[in-house]
Amino acid sequence: MGKTTAEKIFASHLVDEPFAGTKVLRIDVVMCHEITTPIAIADLMERGKDRVFDGSHIKAVIDHVTPSKDSKTATQAKILRDWAHRHAIKDFFDVGANGVCHALFPEKGFIHPGYTVIMGDSHTCTHGAFGAFSAGVGTTDLEVGILKGVCAFREPKTIRFNLNGTLQKGVYAKDVILHIIGQIGVNGATDRVMEFRGPVVDAMTMESRMTLCNMAIEAGGTSGICMPDMTTVDFLWEFIRDEYATKEAALAAFSRWRSDDDAEYDKVIDIDISALAPVVTFGYKPDQVKTVGELAGTPIDQVYLGSCTNGRLEDLRIAARILSGKKLAPGVRGILSPATPKIYKDAMNEGLIDIFMDAGFCVTNPTCGACLGMSNGVLADGETCASTTNRNFMGRMGKGGMVHLMSPATSAATAIEGKIADPRKYL
Amino acid sequence: MKTFGGPVLFLDRSDINTDEIIPAKYLTEITKQDLKPYILEDLKLPGFDPKGEKTKAARVIVSRANFGCGSSREHAPWVFEVNGITAVIAESFARIFRQNMFNCGMAAIELPKEQLDLLFSHAGNADAAISIDIEAQTLTASGGGKQKVFTFDISPFDKALVLAGGWVDYADSKY
CATH class of the missing domain: 3.30.499.10 (Aconitase, domain 3)
Known part of the structure; x- marks a missing residue:
């Protein structure tokens, strides 16, 4: 039996299965911002564990309130900034270079197909657009991610959404994902990965795929996921050109993360997008x-x-x-x-x-x-x-x-x- | 043996979200204790007062489906914790909120709708209380001179986290 993208990523990143149904995964990218990270940093310091597992796998940005608006937000920014400097975290983005995390980090080429990504931010599901498993977590999970580079999950089943037809004039990825959430409800995908497939997704830019995956959490989804393809390769090419001789070679490497044709799904939902109006x-x-x-x-x-x-x-x-x-x-x-x-x-x-x-x-x-x-x-x-x-x-x-x-x-x-x-x- | 319990706050609505539990504007607080006055500030429910005596006295929350949906903010469990509420019982939870509760050594317990309906039938009793035994996986609801015991499922991992008091020390010793 074949595997879904999420199952392949879980299998390749498995560190431990302490109990049936719980999988501890190695995390490739731990992302941090100034709202949920400072309390994790404070707690690590209090425990005498002010360490990071590997600074090259940690990305940090001040984005929620920037430039700081008052003493409290300035303090949060300072805690994150001082910590990033203390641990020589190279990919730290401060005022002047900072932007919204889920737009900035993909733009920098930090997320590749097959990666595991966590952040103390629910919209972390965005990065599944690259064929990654990317999940929002709380501060304690983030803290353990920073300290040990691992995170525990109940392995999610996958719901496959076949988005058929074509987008009509004036209809965009945002309309598609709002329509889907309207159909399945705010807990329609709880503890599930939402895998977006079909000609509508194939034709989408990476930007549109990120919009689609971004709102998976609004249906309760753990991660959105799109299949890596030549659009993914083109977007990442400037960051990976030293690793692969040609784009075709990169595509071949990325394609192993695509769900197998005979993968089993929790549910398959077919949606005709041609009939969709702006919502x-x-x-x-x-x-x-x-x-x-x-x-x-x-x-x-x-x-x-x-x-x-x-x-x-x-x-x-x-x-x-x-x-x-x-x-x-x-x-x-x-x-x-x-x-x-x-x-x-x-x-x-x-x-x-x-x-x-x-x-x-x-x-x-x-x-x-x-x-x-x-x-x-x-x-x-x-x-x-x-x-x-x-x-x-x-x-x-x-x-x-x-x-x-x-x-x-x-x-x-x-x-x-x-x-x-x-x-x-x-x- | 880890036990939770005490007076109950009944919140009879599905999809109670993290922004209702603790609005984002308070996420600039650096300590958990500073969150205390803002518990459930933006939740609008008939007869519910976030600053009322029932909220102050509560040690357990009973609610409906998809409790804690929305943001990943652990400030939601923390604002409960600093107000003395260490367990939430609901038909279902949003994933991140549920994990945050267990990661903090608190309990997010799921019960089928029929059993929740029974719990909600106690809502009118001023002395409604619930005690929870995590080890035995039982909860005892009392009020109005009656008492009823329920059993519940909890994943072995989540149980281990509650018994260990949280995820950080567990993970640091093991990985």
Whole structure:
């Protein structure tokens, strides 16, 4: 019997099986940010265990609140910074070089097919886009990851999603994943890997695949996973060209991580994407999804474009195409946070930043900030935000605020009209 | 033998998420103790007051499906811990929250819906209490002069973590 990608990664990284059903894996990349890591560092110091298993496998960034907004966030940043320097962690990204972790680390080529990745951040599932097993964990698991380079998991079964057909105009990876979450519910994939397959995924860029995998956790999924292919090789080529003679050789090496044709799945779900229209969330759970037509006309106070879900160059291009020559509706605030300095710079060089600023957007530095109501665009009680982020929980972007999750295209159309609007008429 | 228990806080809704348990704006606190006043601050439920006496007295939470969904923040178990709540009983848990509870040496116990319904039938009793014996895998619900014992499943690994008091020392000695 064949194996799924997740099963292959579990088998190749197995360190111990202390009890039936629990597998301790060797971790290839331990990622750290300044919100969940400082308490792990403090605890390690208190235990007299201020060590790291291997600094070259640890990546760290200050991204949630940056530049620091007050003494508390400055202290968190300092704890992470001092620790990174103390342990000579080479891949540490501070103010000026920092960006949203799940956009920055892939951009640096840190994640390859077959890797195991953990981070004290639920959206770590993003990196499964590269054919990796990548899971969000709590601070204690992170602490053990830093100290020993291992993490324990119940081996997850895999749900295979066959995404058939083609994406219609105005429909993007964000619409696909919101639709899937709407179908299976916020715990539809708990303790499961969500494997995304089919012609729709094959045709997607790595950016789109990351958007797809990013929201696996919103259905309870442990990791999203896409099959490594030539798109994966092309994205990683500048980082791996010394390892492989040709791209074909890299593809051959990566392909061994693809799920076998005769692999067994917990469930196989076929979805015809050709019939999908742009979608938007309502309410306070990411599985509360309606078509844009059903929610069109809902007034909004703010548009937020950014985050680990949709703050990449592709997203900015899509939104800028719609916003070009247009203005924000009167009374609506627009906030753009390109997810990394490189994305910011590329967007500037392409003239995208001009388009956003001419439309009336405020362009902030790369940060998680407003997505979780920390900084740079927090909502007031009773306000509504059209957002390209990933969570619409009550209070998520500010106490008493309402968040409608949507694609960059839908957020751009909504910015122009000041109410939820269908992007297709602008394309 | 590791036991948990005491007065119960009943939260009768599914999908109670980490942002409701502890809003992100408090994640800038550096110590667990500093989280204490903010427990369940953004949870809106009929008759529930995050700052009320029932919340203060609680040692166990009983809730519904998919408890603790959303963020990976271990601040969610920590805010319970510093408020004296060391066990949550629910129909199911989000993976990260569940593991965080056991990693901290606390208990996240799953019961089938029918048994949870029985527990919720105690919600009206002012003296509703639950005691949990991890070793024996039993919990005893009492209130209104009645008492009932339930058994539950727990993975051997999670049980070992609770009995060891958490994952860090366990892992450092072993790997």
